[in-house]
Amino acid sequence: MAESRSALWKVVVGAIVLVLLVTLYQSFKSQKGDESAVTLRIAIETEPERLDPLTVKNPKTFLMLMQIYEGLLGLDESGRIVPAIAERWESADNGLTWRFAIRKNARFHESPIFGGAKSRPITAEDVAWSLSAVCGPGSYPAFVLSDAIQGCADFGSGKAKDVSGIKVVDGSTVEVTLIKPEAFFPYRLTTGWIAVLPREMTAPENKEKWGLSIAVGSGPYRLVSSSDSEVVMAANDAYWDSTRVPQIKKLVYRVIKNDQLRIAEMDKGAIDLMPLSVPMLPVFLDGPRKIKPVLTDKYAFKEAPIYNTNLLGFNLNVVKDVHLRRAMFFGVDRKAIVEKLLYGYGDAMAGAAPPGMNGFQPSFKMDAIFDVERAKQELAKSTYAGEEIELFVHDLGGSEQIGQIFQDQMKSIGVKVKLNKLDMNGVIGRIIKGDAPMFSMFLDYVFSSPELVLLNLFPSSKRPVPNFWQYSNPEADARLERLRTMTGEAAVRESAQVEALIMKDVPALFLFRQITLVAHSKRLTKLSINGHGHYQFERAVLAQ
Amino acid sequence: MAWLASRLAFHACLIVAVVLSCFVLFHIVPTDPARSILGPQATEAQVEGLREELGLNAPLATQAARYMASVARLDFGRSYIDRRLVSDEVLKRLPTTLVLAAMATSIAVGYAFFALWLIGRGKARVLPVLDFAWGTLPTLFSAVLIALLAVHFYPFRSYTGQPDSLGNWLTLLPPAIALALYPMAILSRTIQREAGTREIAGLVRAARARGIPQRSIQFRHVLRNLMVTVLAVLSNLLPQLFTATFIVEIVFSLPGLGALMLKSILQRDLPMLEGIVVVNTLAIGGLYALFDMVYPLVDPRVRGRYAR
Numbered sequence: 031m032a033e034s035r036s037a038l039w040k041v042v043v044g045a046i047v048l049v050l051l052v053t054l055y056q057s058f059k060s061q062k063g064d065e066s067a068v069t070l071r072i073a074i075e076t077e078p079e080r081l082d083p084l085t086v087k088n089p090k091t092f093l094m095l096m097q098i099y100e101g102l103l104g105l106d107e108s109g110r111i112v113p114a115i116a117e118r119w120e121s122a123d124n125g126l127t128w129r130f131a132i133r134k135n136a137r138f139h140e141s142p143i144f145g146g147a148k149s150r151p152i153t154a155e156d157v158a159w160s161l162s163a164v165c166g167p168g169s170y171p172a173f174v175l176s177d178a179i180q181g182c183a184d185f186g187s188g189k190a191k192d193v194s195g196i197k198v199v200d201g202s203t204v205e206v207t208l209i210k211p212e213a214f215f216p217y218r219l220t221t222g223w224i225a226v227l228p229r230e231m232t233a234p235e236n237k238e239k240w241g242l243s244i245a246v247g248s249g250p251y252r253l254v255s256s257s258d259s260e261v262v263m264a265a266n267d268a269y270w271d272s273t274r275v276p277q278i279k280k281l282v283y284r285v286i287k288n289d290q291l292r293i294a295e296m297d298k299g300a301i302d303l304m305p306l307s308v309p310m311l312p313v314f315l316d317g318p319r320k321i322k323p324v325l326t327d328k329y330a331f332k333e334a335p336i337y338n339t340n341l342l343g344f345n346l347n348v349v350k351d352v353h354l355r356r357a358m359f360f361g362v363d364r365k366a367i368v369e370k371l372l373y374g375y376g377d378a379m380a381g382a383a384p385p386g387m388n389g390f391q392p393s394f395k396m397d398a399i400f401d402v403e404r405a406k407q408e409l410a411k412s413t414y415a416g417e418e419i420e421l422f423v424h425d426l427g428g429s430e431q432i433g434q435i436f437q438d439q440m441k442s443i444g445v446k447v448k449l450n451k452l453d454m455n456g457v458i459g460r461i462i463k464g465d466a467p468m469f470s471m472f473l474d475y476v477f478s479s480p481e482l483v484l485l486n487l488f489p490s491s492k493r494p495v496p497n498f499w500q501y502s503n504p505e506a507d508a509r510l511e512r513l514r515t516m517t518g519e520a521a522v523r524e525s526a527q528v529e530a531l532i533m534k535d536v537p538a539l540f541l542f543r544q545i546t547l548v549a550h551s552k553r554l555t556k557l558s559i560n561g562h563g564h565y566q567f568e569r570a571v572l573a574q
Numbered sequence: 575m576a577w578l579a580s581r582l583a584f585h586a587c588l589i590v591a592v593v594l595s596c597f598v599l600f601h602i603v604p605t606d607p608a609r610s611i612l613g614p615q616a617t618e619a620q621v622e623g624l625r626e627e628l629g630l631n632a633p634l635a636t637q638a639a640r641y642m643a644s645v646a647r648l649d650f651g652r653s654y655i656d657r658r659l660v661s662d663e664v665l666k667r668l669p670t671t672l673v674l675a676a677m678a679t680s681i682a683v684g685y686a687f688f689a690l691w692l693i694g695r696g697k698a699r700v701l702p703v704l705d706f707a708w709g710t711l712p713t714l715f716s717a718v719l720i721a722l723l724a725v726h727f728y729p730f731r732s733y734t735g736q737p738d739s740l741g742n743w744l745t746l747l748p749p750a751i752a753l754a755l756y757p758m759a760i761l762s763r764t765i766q767r768e769a770g771t772r773e774i775a776g777l778v779r780a781a782r783a784r785g786i787p788q789r790s791i792q793f794r795h796v797l798r799n800l801m802v803t804v805l806a807v808l809s810n811l812l813p814q815l816f817t818a819t820f821i822v823e824i825v826f827s828l829p830g831l832g833a834l835m836l837k838s839i840l841q842r843d844l845p846m847l848e849g850i851v852v853v854n855t856l857a858i859g860g861l862y863a864l865f866d867m868v869y870p871l872v873d874p875r876v877r878g879r880y881a882r
Binding site: 080 | 612734
C-alpha cells in the first residue's frame, strides 16, 4: 500500500515538473519571439514619464516622445531646419507674422480615439489647437512660445480665453502673429515639445489615459504599449514621407537603471543600443575620448553633440565685483573639467551658445581663455578680501564634482569657494529667491538658434527667470532687440558679438557642452541624432 | 468580536494619524509645487495662476481639511510632475510590489519548511552556515549579485509592467529570491532554536514512542507548536520585507511602489509621496490586523484569553 502511494506520488511530481518545463519553454519562446531581426532594443536608465509633450520634463523621455510626435518643423543632424507637418512656411512684416502650410497627406496614427474612423488627416485646426495647448495653463513648455506669440502668456495665466496670435486661415494654413518680429521664429518650433496633437486627447474617455496607454501623433513610430519598465513602438507604415517609412519595424525601450546591468545586457546581446551615462564611460575607455579597441571590435559608437550647456551662474546682485567674476572666468580651466569629469566627451565653451548650433561661430578662442596670470591680475583689481563665496551644487549632471574641481582651481588663483549641496529643485528655489551667490546648473536647449538662446537668457525683461543671473545691460538689451530682424550671416556675426559683450560682464561661467556617447550593435547603421537628441531611427538600417 | 472591533478601530486611528502627519510634514518642506510643475523657465504670472488653481494659496489648515476629505474619497490628487492621477499610479504599481513581497514570503516560508525537514532527518548542521550567509548579505549587494547572475544564466528578464503572465512572474523570481534571503535566515534560525527547546523535544520523543512516522511528527505536531512563534516572527518581518522591496525594485528596474517612491522623493512629487505613504500604511496596518485575527485561530491560549 505504502509502495503504491509512493509510486503514485512520483508520477504526480513527474507530471507537474513536465508541465512546468513545457510552460517555461513556451514562455521563453514567446519572449524570444519579440527579439526578431527588425526589432531594435534600446536600454534607458530612467522610467519614462507620461508620453505627453505638454507635461514631459525628463530629457530621457524625449528619446521616446520624438519617435511618436512631430511638430511643424524638424531639425536635421547638421542643425538645419527641415519641413515636418508644415510643408512650407513664410513670414511677412519683417518676421512679425508667420504662415504655415500644412501637409495634406500627414495623418495621425491609427487609434481608437478617432472612434469609427481609424485615423484622420491633420488639419490647420489641429495645428492651431496644439500651439494654443502649448501656451495653456499647466503646460510645461509654455515658456518656448509665451514671450513670442501674441496672447500666449495671457492664455497661460488664465487672463484670456484663447491665443489671439494664432489663427486658422483655411483648412491647411495657420497664421501666427508674434509680439515682436523674429526672423528666427522657426527655430522655436524644432523641439519635440512643440508637437501637433489630436484634439481628441482631451475627451473625457481619453484624458486620463493620454501619454500612458494612449499616445497618438504623426511620427514614424506609433505606440504599441507603455509601462514604467518597457515601452514598445511599431513602425508607422502610413508615414507621410514614403521615403522614410522605417526599416526598423519595432522599437523596444527597456528600463535598466543599474549601469552594470545595462552593460551586462548589452554584452549578452539583449540590448542593441544604449546612451552611455558618465559613470559608465571609464568601463569603455582607455583614455580621454579613446574607446578600448576590444570594444570597437564588438560595438559601434556614435557621438551625439546635443545642444546643452553646463554652467556656474552668479547672482549679480550678490557677487557684484566684475573683476572678481572675470578672475574666475579666466581662472577656470574648462578643458581640465571636461577631461576629468567627462573623459573628454565635451566641448569647452565660454559663451552660452554651444558649438554647431545653426552655424554659430564662438565668440572666444578657447585656447586663450584659460589664463591664470590674467585671472590674478583681475583679482588684484577687485575688492575681494578673501571671503568665502557660496556655490550651490546639486545631485544631478555631475554638479558636485564640477563644484569640487572648480573649488580647487579657484584656490590656485586665491579665491575661496564654499560648496553647499541641495537637491536640484532646492537649488532652483534658491536661485529664484535670489539668495544663491553662485549656482551650478545644466541646460538642455530647446531652441536651435543662438539668437534665441541669447534672447532667452540675458535681456533685463527676463529677470528673475530665465535670466537667473539678474543681468541687466541696456546696450546688450538694445543689440539683442536688433537681432530680431537680422538674418543669415549678419545674424550669426552679430550674435557672436553680442555674446562677447555680455560675457565681458561675466553673468555666468559657461563651462562645456556635454557630448553623449552612444554604444550600439554593429547591425545598426546610418543612425543620425540631431541637436535636440532626436534619434532618427526612421533613417537607420538594421541588418538582418 | 469586541476585541477584533477594538483592534480595527486602533488601526483605523493609526492610519488617519499617519495620513495627517505626513500631509503636515510634506507641506512644511520649503518647495513650490506650481514652480515644480511649470519648471524654472515659467514666468511668475503663470506660476501664480497655477498656484491659485491648485488651491495652494489657502491656509495650511484649509488645505489639510481638503486633503483629508479627498483621501476619504480615495482621491489623492495628481502628480506634480506629469499630472497623472496618484490613485491610478499607485494602484497600477501595487500589484508588482505585492506579488514580489508574496513570492519572497513564500520562498522564505518554503525554506523554513525545508529547514524543519532537515532537522527531522538530523541533517541540520549546514543550516547555521547558510543562515549566516543569507542574514549578513546586505539586500543591495545580494540584489545586484543575483541580477548579474540572472543576466548570464536566466532567460526571463523582460518585465512588461504587470504580473499578468507567466513570463512576468518568472521575471520576478530572481528579485523575490534576493528579497527572501534575510527572512529566510531569520525564520530558519527561529525554527532551529524553537525545535531544540525542551518542550518540543519531549513532544517528539512522545510521538516517536507512539509510533507516529517522522514526517508526521515534524509537519503536524512540531509545526503546529511552532506556528505561534513563526507567525510572531513573520508579523515583524513583513513590514521590513515590504520596505526592502523598494531596494530590490530599483536594482531590478521593476515598476513597483519602491521605485515610484524614490522617484517621487527626488522630484519632490508630494501628492505621489503622500499616496505611497498612505498605501504603505494601509498595507502594513492591514497586515497587522490580519495577524491579530489569525493568532486566535492557531493558538487556543490566545483564543481563550480573548473569550474571557
